Amino acid sequence: MAQPAPLIDSHCHFDFSDFDRDRALVWQRCQNLNIEALLIPGVEPGQWPVARDLCLAHPGWRYAVGLHPWYSEVYLQHNSLAQLKHSLLSAARDKLCVAVGECGLDKLKGMDMQLQRQILQLHIDVATQLNKPLILHCVKAHEQLLAELKATPPPAGAVLHAFSGSVQLARQYVALGLVLGAGGVFTYERAKKTRQAFAEIPLDNIVLETDAPAMAPSWVGRGQRNSPEHVAEIARALAELRGQPEDEIRRRCSDNCRRLFAF
Ligand SMILES: [Zn+2]
Numbered sequence: 001m002a003q004p005a006p007l008i009d010s011h012c013h014f015d016f017s018d019f020d021r022d023r024a025l026v027w028q029r030c031q032n033l034n035i036e037a038l039l040i041p042g043v044e045p046g047q048w049p050v051a052r053d054l055c056l057a058h059p060g061w062r063y064a065v066g067l068h069p070w071y072s073e074v075y076l077q078h079n080s081l082a083q084l085k086h087s088l089l090s091a092a093r094d095k096l097c098v099a100v101g102e103c104g105l106d107k108l109k110g111m112d113m114q115l116q117r118q119i120l121q122l123h124i125d126v127a128t129q130l131n132k133p134l135i136l137h138c139v140k141a142h143e144q145l146l147a148e149l150k151a152t153p154p155p156a157g158a159v160l161h162a163f164s165g166s167v168q169l170a171r172q173y174v175a176l177g178l179v180l181g182a183g184g185v186f187t188y189e190r191a192k193k194t195r196q197a198f199a200e201i202p203l204d205n206i207v208l209e210t211d212a213p214a215m216a217p218s219w220v221g222r223g224q225r226n227s228p229e230h231v232a233e234i235a236r237a238l239a240e241l242r243g244q245p246e247d248e249i250r251r252r253c254s255d256n257c258r259r260l261f262a263f
Contacts, residue, residue, distance in 0.1 A: 007034060007231050011041055012038045013213060040063040042100075043066070069137060070106065105120060108139050159180070169197070179260055180207075205256070
């Protein structure tokens with residue numbers, strides 16, 4: 001039988017210490033499943049060089065630089081927004097850095113939304129200036145995020161990772177040309193709205209992701225360590241949900257990923 005189409009995990013925090021004891025072993029299992037590449041998102045400037053070093057050592061790995069909303073408060077205790085912009089602009093020029101993010105808006109973290117919007121805008125500015133795509137994170141702030149994206153559309157495109165929400169919401173992002181990250185969320189039967197969204201939006205607007213070590217899919221169980229190897233099962237689950245051949249899902253989601261991030 002021919003090899004199944006190669007897979008890409010478009011969002012995996014594989015640099016986190018959760019994988020320090022067995023990263024090489026996990027990556028070996030990924031390669032056995034024909035997972036050929038992964039993208040490590042940025043969470044804060046101190047972590048960017050860690051991600052970069054891993055990418056230098058592993059063909060097929062790429063990274064992004066960004067300030068995740070959960071890390072913003074601590075970062076801004078010792079740094080200014082001007083410093084952040086300077087750091088982003090210089091780090092994002094690296095060839096292995098294929099995107100700006102993850103960045104975005106998160107209402108659950110209780111941080112000032114005005115400040116979150118400023119930080120997001122700063123990332124959009126940098127992505128625009130360097131013509132790189134954005135990796136977006138959004139929790140309970142979709143109206144504000146959509147307004148930002150309409151006001152200043154990122155020219156090199158964007159992915160909204162770990163999308164969770166209705167088909168109506170998903171279509172608003174699709175109308176703006178965004179790609180949505182499909183991962184652990186839709187694998188839970190009770191996530192009915194999100195399942196409907198991923199069943200109905202065009203396949204051209206979907207990339208596969210794990211968000212490992214977080215967001216474990218249903219068969220792993222909430223709270224357990226997630227891993228990039230599960231992107232293979234996520235492809236199978238999406239094929240089942242959409243009633244499309246698994247190999248088509250694998251091939252086209254990887255194509256979408258390569259088109260957006262220039263892997
Ligand atoms: Zn993430």
